[in-house]
Amino acid sequence: xxxxxxxxxxxxxxxxxxxRSYAFAVWYLRTIAxxxxxxxxxxxxxxxxxxxxxxEFFTPYLLTPGFFSGxxxxxxxxxxxxxxxxxxxxxxxxxxSTLLLSALALARPVYRQHAENWLAALVTALFVAALVAGxxxxxxxxxxxxxxxxxxxxxxxxxxxxxxxxxMVTVTNADSHPGRSDFSERWRYGVFRMFSLAHDDLHFRGIxxxxxxxxxxxxxxxxxxxxxxxxxxxxxxxxxxxxxxxEERLRALLARYGDRDSLGYFALRRDKAAxxxxxxxxxxxxxxxxxVSLASGDPIGDPEEWPAAIDRWLTQAHEHGWxxxxxxxxxxxxxxxxxxxxxxxxxGDEAIIDISGFSLDGRAMRSVRQAHHRxxxxxxxxxxxRHGELSANELARLAELADDWRGGVTERGFSMALGRxxxxxxxxxxxxxxxxxxxxxxxxxxxxxxxxxxxSLDLMRRDRDAENGLxxxxxxxxVRHAGELGITRVSLNFAMFRSVFERGSRLGAGPVLRxxxxxxSFFSRWWQIESLYRANAKYRPVWEPRFLLYDQSTxxxxxxxxxxxxEGFLQTPGPAKRPRRAH
Numbered sequence: 408x409x410x411x412x413x414x415x416x417x418x419x420x421x422x423x424x425x426x427r428s429y430a431f432a433v434w435y436l437r438t439i440a441x442x443x444x445x446x447x448x449x450x451x452x453x454x455x456x457x458x459x460x461x462x463e464f465f466t467p468y469l470l471t472p473g474f475f476s477g478x479x480x481x482x483x484x485x486x487x488x489x490x491x492x493x494x495x496x497x498x499x500x501x502x503x504s505t506l507l508l509s510a511l512a513l514a515r516p517v518y519r520q521h522a523e524n525w526l527a528a529l530v531t532a533l534f535v536a537a538l539v540a541g542x543x544x545x546x547x548x549x550x551x552x553x554x555x556x557x558x559x560x561x562x563x564x565x566x567x568x569x570x571x572x573x574x575m576v577t578v579t580n581a582d583s584h585p586g587r588s589d590f591s592e593r594w595r596y597g598v599f600r601m602f603s604l605a606h607d608d609l610h611f612r613g614i615x616x617x618x619x620x621x622x623x624x625x626x627x628x629x630x631x632x633x634x635x636x637x638x639x640x641x642x643x644x645x646x647x648x649x650x651x652x653x654e655e656r657l658r659a660l661l662a663r664y665g666d667r668d669s670l671g672y673f674a675l676r677r678d679k680a681a682x683x684x685x686x687x688x689x690x691x692x693x694x695x696x697x698x699v700s701l702a703s704g705d706p707i708g709d710p711e712e713w714p715a716a717i718d719r720w721l722t723q724a725h726e727h728g729w730x731x732x733x734x735x736x737x738x739x740x741x742x743x744x745x746x747x748x749x750x751x752x753x754x755g756d757e758a759i760i761d762i763s764g765f766s767l768d769g770r771a772m773r774s775v776r777q778a779h780h781r782x783x784x785x786x787x788x789x790x791x792x793r794h795g796e797l798s799a800n801e802l803a804r805l806a807e808l809a810d811d812w813r814g815g816v817t818e819r820g821f822s823m824a825l826g827r828x829x830x831x832x833x834x835x836x837x838x839x840x841x842x843x844x845x846x847x848x849x850x851x852x853x854x855x856x857x858x859x860x861x862x863s864l865d866l867m868r869r870d871r872d873a874e875n876g877l878x879x880x881x882x883x884x885x886v887r888h889a890g891e892l893g894i895t896r897v898s899l900n901f902a903m904f905r906s907v908f909e910r911g912s913r914l915g916a917g918p919v920l921r922x923x924x925x926x927x928s929f930f931s932r933w934w935q936i937e938s939l940y941r942a943n944a945k946y947r948p949v950w951e952p953r954f955l956l957y958d959q960s961t962x963x964x965x966x967x968x969x970x971x972x973x974e975g976f977l978q979t980p981g982p983a984k985r986p987r988r989a990h
Contacts, residue, residue, distance in 0.1 A: 428541030429490070432498070435534050436484035439469045443480055446472020463517050465509060467530040468502045474622070475601070478629045479636070486640045487545070489698075489728045493553070493640050495545035499538050506531045547728030549640060557639035564631040572597025572624045579620040601628035641698075649692070653681045654832075657690060660708040666858030669757065669898035670704035670735055673855065673865075676826045679703070682720045688712035691720040694821070699962075699969035700729040703822035705740030713740070717747050732966045733956035734973075735822040735901070741954040749956040752963075756950040758899040758943035760882075762889045765946075775945050778876030779883045785874055786844030789884040791892060794853075795834025802829040805838065808848055812868040821973040823901050825855055825865045837862055837892070839881050841869075849873040852881050854897070863898040882946065901953060902943050 446452050452472075469480045486494035509528040512518040519525075573594040580593070596614050600621050649657070657674055665671050674681075674692040681690045689708030693700050702720065706713040724731040733744055734754070741751050767776055794802065806829040820826060825833070833855070841850040850869035854862035862885075869877050885897065957966055 425541045425544050428537040428539075429487075429544035431537045432534060432541060433484055433488045435537070436469070436480050436487060436498075439467070440477050440480035440484060442470060443472050443477035444474070447474050447477060463524075464521060465512060465518070465524055465527055467527045468505045468534055470527075474626050474629045475632060479632050482633060482636045482640075486636070486728075489730075490545045490547040490725065491549060491640050491728050492545050492547060493549050495538060495542065497639075499535070502531060502535050502538065506535050546726060548726055549728070553639050553641060557635050560638045561631070561635045564634060568601060568627050568631050569594060569598050572601055572627065575620055575624060576600075576614060576616055579616050580614055597624060600624040601631075647680060648677055649675075649679060649681050653690075656683075656687060657681065657692075657707055660688075660690070661856075664708055664710075665856065666861070667710070668705045668737055668740070669759070669857045669861065669863040670823060671707055672857070672863065673704065673823060673825055674707050676821070676824075678826065681707075682716065682723060684708070684712040684715035684719065686712060686715070689716040691716045693720065694973060695729060696969040696973045697965065698729055699966055700724040700727075700731050701821075701966075701969055701973055702731075702733040704733075704735050705737050706743075710739075710743075713743050714747070717744060721747060730962045730965060730969075731956075731958055732962070732969070733954075734970050735953045736956055738952060738954070741956060744956045749958055750960070752955045752957065754953050754955045755902050756952050757901050758946065758948035759951055760886060760897045760899065760946055760948050762886060762895050762897070764949075765886055767883070771947055772945075775879050775883065778879040782874055782876050782880035787849070787874070787877070787880060788842055789881055790838075790840045790842065791885075791888060792838050792840075793834060794829070794836045794838055795831075797838065799831075805829070805840065805848070805851055809851060809853075809866060809868045812850075812870055820975060821970075823863075823865075828853060828866060836865070839885060841877050841881050843873070850877040850881065852878070852885075857896070857898060860893055861896045861898065862894055864900060878942075879945070899943050899946070899948065900939050902939055902950075 469476060469483075483494055483498060487498065506528065509524070509531060513524060513528060573590065573596075576593045576597045577590075593614060596616075600616075601624055654675060654677075661671050661674075674690075676692075679692045679694045681692050683690045689706050689710075689712030691702050691706050692704075693702040695701070700720070700723070706716050708716070721731055723729075731749065733741075733749070736744060736751075745751050766772070797805075809828055825836075827833070835856045837854040837856075839852040839854075840848050843849050848870075850873060851866070852864065853866040855865045857863045867878060882897075882899070885892075885894075889895070889897075955966070955970075957963060
């Protein structure tokens with residue numbers, strides 16, 4: 408006979424216990440970390456707990472006041488929350504050993520007579536039971552090189568840290584007869600202080616160190632354990648970028664479905680990876696940054712295949728302990744992601760010029776008209792060409808100018824930038840070159856295809872010594888010649904938090920909205936948030952909302968940092984990268 412499948416209610420009950428056990432284990436570690444930190448700074452409270460670790464008492468798993476134990480517990484809580492399998496194994500081994508020792512201690516009358524010991528054993532047993540019951544929740548894989556790296560960091564760090572601790576003990580020793588202790592004893596004392604702040608000076612004759620020195624040594628061990636734990640539990644840091652075969656299949660899907668999303672062509676960035684639906688009819692393109700699996704735009708391909716591709720992407724993220732997130736999804740794509748359990752947050756709006764409805768009439772377009780007339784009178788002209796129509800030397804020269812005109816060494820963009828210029832495979836991209844009266848190039852715009860009759864802005868560069876208003880002149884000339892070029896719509900820059908700037912400046916805006924607008928204006932000094940909005944708004948475009956998708960609100964800070972790194976607004980420490988030029 409076949410096995411009878413469980414009823415939906417039974418299945419729900421079956422899955423509820425592991426999830427609750429997972430939550431209990433995480434919150435236990437968070438609570439213990441809080442108590443350990445509290446005991447480290449609140450001397451009397453810490454002393455009361457430490458007395459339960461001496462003589463006839465013991466405490467629950469990891470309850471040992473000190474910065475070392477506090478950070479250790481906190482790090483375990485973070486990795487357990489991310490469902491790391493290695494963290495689950497470590498906790499099971501340590502807590503199981505603690506429970507076994509507690510059981511052996513309770514076999515002796517001296518320990519059995521105290522109710523506190525029974526309570527400590529019970530709490531530890533509950534934690535072990537939660538680990539066992541929730542074992543299926545902890546499935547995130549780590550990098551295979553992690554154990555060896557963690558061992559190397561631990562051994563090397565302990566050696567260096569213990570020598571530094573011994574040196575600090577030697578310098579700060581206030582004993583009246585310091586000669587009674589040799590270096591080996593001071594070294595052992597330093598190691599002891601690295602792992603405990605408990606008072607045990609009687610076992611070390613000739614050593615008396617001030618409290619601040621003991622705390623500093625203990626904090627040094629905290630840094631060591633954080634490094635070891637990071638090495639042991641770090642997620643796989645990178646994925647294989649798209650292959651030539653992936654790129655060919657993505658281009659084929661864009662040829663069929665590219666009209667749906669203006670950001671579709673940016674899926675061809677070669678620092679992204681692609682994960683496919685089972686039938687290869689759709690793909691999610693993403694990049695792993697700081698443990699965040701960061702997808703951009705909507706999935707590529709047949710919308711009927713999007714759910715299968717998203718399922719695979721989410722499964723992969725959970726298997727590796729990555730935080731899933733999507734930046735720049737459209738309303739259609741965001742709706743599908745929400746159906747898969749993600750939450751949506753409106754990030755801003757994309758400025759789209761609908762050629763058929765565009766007009767220069769009216770007072771609102773006055774500044775754009777004036778800029779266009781001024782540049783036109785100065786003798787500037789525009790050249791339109793597909794990248795494939797330019798020679799290799801012409802493309803190389805334009806790429807060199809684009810690098811020279813860039814404001815800094817960082818090439819910004821991830822969700823709305825291709826990250827290259829002059830690649831032969833991007834022959835359908837559109838290049839606009841603005842030349843002065845003498846024929847010298849002074850600005851350029853590069854657009855990627857948006858389906859068959861649209862363009863999406865990729866790159867905009869100008870000579871800083873040229874006239875102001877070049878970009879307005881180029882955009883209006885593109886609109887004027889759109890019919891000749893077969894273009895019906897143009898996607899310009901993305902305006903982050905557009906609604907805040909627009910509504911925050913209106914009469915009657917509330918104090919919270921005005922404060923939020925003022926804060927964004929302050930950060931615009933470095934990140935050009937408001938200036939991008941105003942640069943787009945002058946064309947009176949159609950605003951299309953774009954969304955950020957995330958799993959849990961507690962991940963938003965981490966996702967924000969990862970997004971800023973991917974887009975080039977934040978850089979990891981290291982030597983500055985030189986501008987890349989096409990060859």
